[in-house]
């Protein structure tokens with residue numbers, strides 16, 4: 189088979205550098221080394237029991253047929269009710285599309301709005317798949333360097349400065365991956381205003397909502413019903429592998445979203461949707477809130493520990509489960525730093541180059557999806573590594 193038959197878009201789709209770290213970590217584990225994984229972006233907690241029970245009951249019924257493309261009506265209603273209860277925002281269930289994770293939601297939102305060569309503005313650093321999804325649709329991602337001064341988020345000024353006739357949309361995530369920072373409400377509102385004033389679409393990735401430890405995270409729907417909101421059962425609800433999330437679309441897009449969803453994935457997995465119905469049970473929420481409390485303690489522990497070792501974290505994260513730390517006190521090549529740390533001390537972390545280009549060689553991401561005792565051991569190892577370097 190000729191490799192030059194590969195689609196051209198593959199040239200602009202980047203691999204994850206962390207995969208090389210993960211591969212090496214697995215090799216070292218196979219050789220008997222105790223690796224501490226701080227590179228992986230998924231909760232260590234198991235899926236809550238009520239969700240598992242509901243999934244098992246569904247599987248045992250044998251009725252694992254397709255659901256409607258937009259999802260189970262009961263789940264769409266539950267999600268809509270969740271917005272009323274958590275954010276005091278009214279969302280018609282018809283605007284809710286259940287998708288295979290936030291990934292499916294992103295594909296649906298982009299597919300509904302982008303033409304080839306359109307440009308989507310996003311932050312540098314940001315979740316690496318964003319730009320790759322945009323490339324998949326033969327559109328362009330323009331990643332705008334952001335710093336701690338703006339909470340690693342866009343501002344209306346940045347949006348206005350970067351706007352040109354090819355720009356079609358802006359994608360923002362709060363809390364952000366990899367920085368864990370939350371956009372202040374006024375900045376958020378003004379960003380949405382700026383995008384709408386320029387005639388663009390606004391996609392708000394709210395997948396880390398629920399995992400917030402300081403000020404509340406606002407949904408973009410607080411200020412406008414003309415935005416696309418992506419969310420998922422993966423992170424806060426502990427359901428990464430179930431592959432179920434959702435997209436909220438403006439009313440005018442309902443029909444088109446239905447048509448596109450039917451074609452790109454037919455429907456999200458049925459048993460996962462049934463299981464997700466139990467995600468909103470009060471007992472599940474109690475458990476998830478306890479996990480959130482634990483995550484908050486983990487954040488404090490890791491943040492303090494990294495600062496003590498000489499990493500710089502210019503703004504303390506307030507959400508998600510990541511600390512994006514500057515390691516320039518120890519290296520000018522954060523990828524090599526991550527490789528060497530893994531090789532010598534068995535701690536796996538993600539290099540900044542996975543999230544963008546801007547000062548990426550100075551940055552690494554630590555995921556605190558681990559118990560505090562394990563992180564204590566990780567910090568001891570990192571301290572030893574730095575002392576030797």
Ligand SMILES: Cc1ncc(COP(=O)(O)O)c(C=O)c1O
Nearest residue numbers: 229289290291315365420422433
């Ligand atoms: C910011 C962000 N958006 C979207 C996703 C995709 O999540 P999923 O498809 O599991 O819902 C991730 C996964 O790590 C993420 O970090």
